[in-house]
Amino acid sequence: MSRPSASLRTAVVWEVLRGALDQRAKLSDRAELAVLDTGGGTGNFAVPAARLGHRVTVVDPSPNALFALERRAAEAGVADRVRGVQGDARGLFDVAERGAYDAVLCHGVLEYVDDPAEGARNAVAALRPDGGTLSVLASGLGGAVLGRALAGHFTEARQALTSPGGRWGEGDPMPRRFTPEQLTALITGTGLDVVSVHGVRVFADLVPGALVDTEPDALDALARLEAAAAELPAFQSVASQLHVLAQVPPRAAPAAGG
Template identity: 55%
Template structure:
């Protein structure tokens, strides 16, 4: 229960912003669902709830185990006909989805690990219809600099600050982190227009779990605080993740 509540707090803001963006997508039939591609969607944390809302979701993921879990999850929710899992990665996207076939593409926590971020973004752009929505979630450099410094790892903090990929050293498990200016520039290079940038988990990762789990109303108050801070430039710059909504 505790872990589930924590995960919910971490994804709530992204889910809310995505829902609003999809609601604004123009459709020929207002009652019909959208065609959505979830790149690296894993076990369906976003895909299955979207299918429950009536959207058709193709999940492209390199892990067969994750796709098996996705299939079970979709079946449990009664949306197996709306969720399609395909093994692959960003380079396979145009062949799997087809060009100009999707109303939206989700790319959450994937751009950090691909070989070429701009090439991956161009692949996503190619499968989107005109005006299609990209929901992009990336790890941000500033947060790890602060986290390493507060943990007493001052040399690693400085390394992360200066490293081109925002890594704190050879043992860093994250291949790449971004700052806002760099990722916005890469999106523009791939042909996207950025509409909104939100900071994600600004306070959720800082507030002790004991407070959230023991105090009445703390979880809701924390969600409200993160929501209020998400577009504030000073706090957004310190967020562990950036959520960007863009259109092709």
């Protein structure tokens, strides 16, 4: 069964991220931000960010993904603003600079690393200490449970629901999944302030692609439905992915006479 397009499934994240980059540019009084995209792959978010005028460094372990990133950036006319380097979250500072970035994207990373808390701390350590924005996208537990159940795999759905990592069995390709509470606790544990939480792909992974293709205006209607449900906790709990936006807390003003 085919699914709606990838652009629909990432639309909620991009809208939040674009707004956050615009706000960060205003707060920092810099039109061109330094952005680090860890696990950025072929540039689904890096290239659009570069098209906004920002400089983006993409760290990814796959040479093939980085090659595709280079080609994609060239086709978009932003090759001079996108740099791809081979590396991973654990050895992030072998290829990236500490405290140097206005925004860090950590998408599809924390569910794969051996130690999610370490991965989150590394992402935060890359942010400018005087102000920076972190965007985290990770697999949601509820979406996996719901998906397995609707496919008739009830034992696997229960296994995902009750196992510590949210996996439905040995054949599950996803090493780990999070509830909204687990993911936000992971981020606040680094010392950042959580700005927003969104559920991503609440419906898109469940709707047959043929239905979207045959019904007039169905794709736009589905996109609007996803956007409307994204901020509601009831739907975040059953989303296939969770998006958390966080920022470095403002420094306290010095006491009078201090």
